[in-house]
Amino acid sequence: MSDVLQALIDALGEEVVMHGAAVAERATSYWDAAPTQALAVLRPRTTAEVSTALAVCHRFDQPVVTQGGLTGCVQGAVASQREVILSLERMNAIEGIDMIGGTATVQAGVTLQALQEAARAQDLLFALDLGARGSCTIGGNVATNAGGINVLRYGMMRSLVLGLEAVLADGTVLSSMNQMLKNNAGYDLKQLMIGTEGTLGIVTRVVVRLHPLPTSCNAALVALESFDQVTTLLSRLQRDLAGTLSAFEVMWNEYYQAATEPEGHRPPMERDYPFYVMLQAEGADAAADRVRFEILLEDAFETGLILDAVVPQSETERRALWELRENFEAMLAGRKTFLYDVSLPIREMPGYVAETRANIAAEWPEARCIVFGHMADGNLHLFVQPGTDDAEHAVCDEAVYAPLRSRHGSVSAEHGIGAEKRAWLGYCRSEGEIGVMRLLKRALDPKQLLNPGRIFDPA
Template identity: 75%
Template sequence: MKPVIEALIDALGEQAVLHGARVAERATSYWDASPTQALAVVKPRTTGEVSKALEICHRHDQPVVTQGGLTGCVQGAVASNEEVIVSLERMNAIESIDPVGGSATVQAGVTLQALQEAAREHDCLFALDLGARGSCTIGGNVATNAGGISVMRYGMMRSQILGLEAVLADGTVMSSMDEVLKNNAGYDLKHLMIGTEGTLGIVTRVVVRLHPLPKSCNTALAALTSFEAVTQLLTDMQRDLAGTLSAYEVMWNSYYHAATEPGGHPSPLGREYPFYVLLQAEGADVERDSLHFEQLLERSLESGVIVDAVIPKSESERHALWEIRENFEAMLAGRTTFLYDVSLPIRAMAGYAEAVRQRIVARWPDARCIQFGHIADGNLHLFIQPESQDADHLASDEAVYAPLLDVGGSVSAEHGIGMEKKAWLARSRSDTEVELMRSLKRAWDPKNLLNPGRVFSL
């Protein structure tokens, strides 16, 4: 047994440190069921125990990888046999909820869904929402600056955070647990933890913002014949719903057709339309909001902006519509799939999406290029399925990322860089920006022990 493992067991106890064959009993991630590889898995219960673990690892020059809900898509939390995993799965307490002040204090291992449900019990809304809500954790959301379906109204995870506590590479605890929106007393250090993918510290506790729980919720699935109609409907709804539009999800026919094929979800509309929009507005007056929402859809139908639409009449019907957009496992099953998450100006999105599709089918004529996304915040997702033995991931990457250069886009809208996108970071950040990132890393983690090799290399 290595000395670092012995020291971790002495400090935290045998039950908190998995090593040997017990490590391989865990799956690598949500996307990869193969056995975990790591020197050990440490499962602390408190910030103090995280601090002890990192102090020991720092003393032994031991690299550490942080894990949350393991739903990340860029291999940022996948460890090697020479790395120790610090898993925050046991730090899952919701410590307090303050409906008056509009905040909640939670440990980093709390799942997004658990926080959402706890907030609702106090007639509050935690505004971040992702399809992986049942598995992803608040600490992971902070580390990746998660986005999701409500960004257009409430902003990214960064906008939901009032304060946080984190442990630095040498075990030092940095506590900035503000419960107020305004604190201009010097540098706001919490922002150096948000979106840095665990490379500067391990987030252990977070104070998040809560909002009043909306009383009304109106949803529709609409079919459209052009991307121009998609953007026109977005403009109309943002204007006429007066800030209550909370979700605007666009599905190209490639996505909708795959989601509703036999064995998938029932299709409430014809499957032949070029575009489908799932939109949702949340307000304060159930009857007036519902009437106004329906009137706006009728006007869009009459003007030809949309050609067909369905409005759910129950929560089960609303859930069925969202299942089409969020539950896509069936279209991935049994196929080699490369997942992408990019952002770019809305005005360039239709041309970009078509350019990528043409590049993919030129390389693999039988490929599926499945496109969908949040759109209103400039975020497009793609599933590339080569349907070929010549499934070259790098060739797919080039087809997706190269056209971004011409439109000022980013190779990562919300998933982060991790290991998978390191080679493409320079497509979205200048040499000066990347070198400043490295400078921060050297200052805060001079031994390069926290998530080493993620985002960039030193």
């Protein structure tokens, strides 16, 4: 047994430190069922135990990889045999909900769905929402600055965090559990942890903002002929729904075709329209909101802005439509697929998609390029299926990322950089920006122990 492993056991106990054969019994991630590789898996129950663990690792120069719900897409939480995993899975308590202040205080291992349900039980809304809600954790959402389907209305995770507690690389506890919307007393230190992927500190507790729970929900799946019509519809809905539009999810035809293949979902409308949009508005006056929503859809149909529409008449029907957008595993099964998450100005999207598809077709003529995304906040997702098992990931990356440079886009809209995208960070961040990132890393983690090799090389 190594010295650092023995020191961790002595400091934390056997029930916190998992090692040996037990480590390999855990899956690497949601996306990879292969056995976990790590020197040990630490499962602390308190911030104090996280502090102790990091202090020991700091003393032994032991690299540490943080894990939450293991749903990340950029290999940010995948460890090597020489790294120690620190999982927040046991820190899963909702410590309190302040109904007057509209806040919740939670531990980092709480799942997104658990927080949503706890807030809903108090007639409150935790607005972050994404397909992995049942597995992803609040700590992971903070570390990656998660986005999802409601960013258009409520912003990304950064907009929902009021305060947090984190442990630095040497075990120092940084507690800034602010519960106010306004606090301009010096630097806002929580921003050093939000979206930095666990490279500057490990988030253990969070104060998040809650909103009043909407009492009306109107949704529809609509079909459109062109991207110009998609953007026109978005503008009209944002104006005429008086700020209640919460989701506007666009699917190019290839996505809809793939999602409604025989092994996938039943198609709720014809499969040959160029664009499909799943939209949703939430308000506080059920009767009036529904009338306004239906009038807007009728007008869009009568003027030729939309070609077809499906309006759910029950919660079951609404969830079935959302499943079409959120549950895409069938189209990935048995196919080599490269997943991408990019952002760029909305006006640039048609040209970007066309150029990217041309790049991919030049490499693999039989490839399938599936495009969909939140779009209203500038975020597109792409599934590239080259149709050959020997396709190189880096070649596909170049095909997808190169067209972003002239369009001032980003190689990551909401998933982060992790280890997978670090070679492409320079495509959307300047040398000066990366230099300041490295400066912060050296200041807070001079030994380069926290999530090393994520975002950029540790050198």
